[in-house]
Amino acid sequence: MSVSVDKDLLQMTAKELLAFIKSVKERMVKEGQIRRRTELPSIADEEKPYDLPQNWEWVRLGDVGQIVGGGTPKTNIEDYWQTGEGGIPWLTPADLTDYKDTYISSGRRSITESGLRNSSTQLLPKGSVLFSSRAPIGYVAIASTNLCTNQGFKSVVPYCKETNKYLYWCLKYKAKEINENASGTTFKEVSGSDMEAQIIPLPPLAEQQRIVKILDQLSDIKSSLVEESNESLRIISEYRSIILQDGIQGKLLPQIESDEPTSVLWEKCIEQKDSIVNKKARNIEELPQITDDEHPYKLPSGWSFLRLGEVVNFIGGQQPEKSTFRYEEAEGYIRLIQIRDYKSDSFKTFVPIEKARKFCTKDDVMIGRYGPPIFQILRGLEGAYNVALIKAEPRYSILSKEYLYFLLKNRVLLELLESLSQRTAGQDGIDMKTLKSFVVGIPPVAEQERIVSKLVDIMEILDSIESELLKSKETAEKLYESLLRETFNPLDKV
Template identity: 30%
Template structure:
């Protein structure tokens, strides 16, 4: 059972519900098989949830397509006024925006046309903040959907109109600051990567240890094949989801280190004996995308493991520090070598062991290799601590945003003004206005040649009587729509039929000629 979120609100506020403050309407989609339902120029702007990049979007003017007049009339889409709050109720739930102009949506929305000058921005902020609660109300098997009836009953804390504006202004100011903070903090990850590459570039040009080396010259380049002990391809045997020994694959090399997540395993003793890794083995990714081929990490003996066929194991020789080699292959000069040495296939690139042996790099005496590794790792440790703090700060900014919204909807973000008109009076005006609309006599529709009334019930009754599939033409006739009926009656019945299909009350199936495949019409039956 989902507990409705209600808390104490300040004097002058009122708890109400979405159905009290807004008219909630859904949307619709015309047949995609008929190109005339859509318009490249003119028509009605029409959006789907995919058109909203996130529920943080403030305003949206149009989607990817416009509905033609025919497409609008043949669907259950509704034209919404500028300022309507668009809320996605499925796939996914929680994207929220405000219409910048008259617009229509597909059926993935529950849209709010607000009464009494209630702030669309305030409403959007509240729906955004309520996303976890709204998701908890949803149901479905293929995907979760929030029904219109449940959405209308969602509790809504309503401040006075003047306070709504003060809250929105404060939220906008605070959100602008947190957005700047998020942007700057997000840049740190890129800056850290650039810094590491700069350190590696200095390390393998001799600049990093110039003063340590004193009068000694930086050595000439050597071939990896001349200084490494061996090169070997990994296991080609099929791995398993469970087993005694993990099999390291190309995805387990991340940012110059081994990532022990997303492992596969083997129990094959021969494979384990042949491809067992030993501390100090350097793993080179020989097959991957052009940008990732050649990434390298060193095995430190964290746990027993073997390596898969898309990796090459390099065993360093007596004059080569395996850690130094790992950093060399991940340095800008190492990445440049991989880019130039790769052979490009249809979707992946490859670097053979014979080409890998041609990698040329400076290999000073072991003592200096050790010192270079020490300085690299010291510099990396410092910048990684900075990156970790930045990541933590980014998480805190997100929590701060949540805390600010919580204060806003508890009446704690801005001070109350005793001169503000209480929300209760606003609600009373809305009730009176709606009561007047309901009591106002409706204009009679002009008479048509064929009277169609209570179409949904008529359709259901006709299909129940037929007990099975009924040709659409026969169904229309039983509902009073025959040759000579007005176009308006035909469109009304057609729209009602589509609504029943969307409500999963009826099934509509296309009938085709078994020999030619040509469409002959449609048939309908009650959903079983």
């Protein structure tokens, strides 16, 4: 969004620009547009992070713009809120969640003139720099029209409108620091006085425009790279799902006639319950016979349709008392595995071995019972597992753990369970009856091994491509952050 700039302003040094801004501010006070405020403290030498180039100046944010908060009209008074089109745009920080554009003209809701007059919200002029000051701190955008915000903003109305894009980029850089220095009990918040006191470098306006042009270009390049990476990652995710579905429906590899059919081995499993696993499985829940109309796809040669509950034992976890938890390894303690541990080791928890009842090994197939997202299929950790996890254990030698891992990643099963998920203490939970009754095709054991081998090879290739795309995306983000640091704090090399 380009703006025409007075040529005289472009020829000013930062000191002269500040004098001009001060004269604008004085005029606005005299005209009653703003109230006269106490002079902000001068900037001491020790507050200046580095030496500025010639003709630049250190300033406080309140020296170059009015800091304006917001408010919320009473929600129970209908006259304050605009229904349908029209009204005054009214924004909350939620309206900037995942918002990528520089400029914004509206949010989810609008208020009426009456709502504006009868609340603490204020009308921000076009060109104001919006800055979310709580929940969360640090969203930045420029108003492309007159609008209002709720109390979750401390926005900047520049005294010299031509500086707004530079101030936007300043606040994009300063957001992290402002958030780190914020205070609050229930949640962190930035006050108006905190925003006024922020120290920023002010270059001449011509230099501001050059900086803005470079940062805009870099932002566009970064956004393009990130969008391309995200699209490629989406395609890989979709391809991964398609390949997996092909694998568990017998479409990935040809069937081999000499493989012992699943039906033959299934009869043997029913007759011969001689393994430890089978002894545990003797009290199997009776499940209804599978009818022809339940067949989800054309069955490949040698395969059999069975219900998951017939071939898999689902073993729920156990929750030791929180008073027994410790967060460092110790003799006589075992790791308590939780869903989050499969993504990060940052929250390791340990419990006394004698208090643990349910255990898993690294090759066990585990299911995230609650969500969102529900029905995460996990493996790779060893210890005792809590109530949010279920161990999926093959009942018989008819099914390998490796094949079961891929079998449970069935997209159709996930979508079904998501649609039937039950709310438990604010979390989505798995409908166990549906899970056990779900009909799956079981290939001959030899074919299971071939399918697993092929899927592992394909997934490794996809993982490698995905890793490179994520690195490319991360590099674009780092270059962007690096140039921001170099622009606004050349001594910050972190």
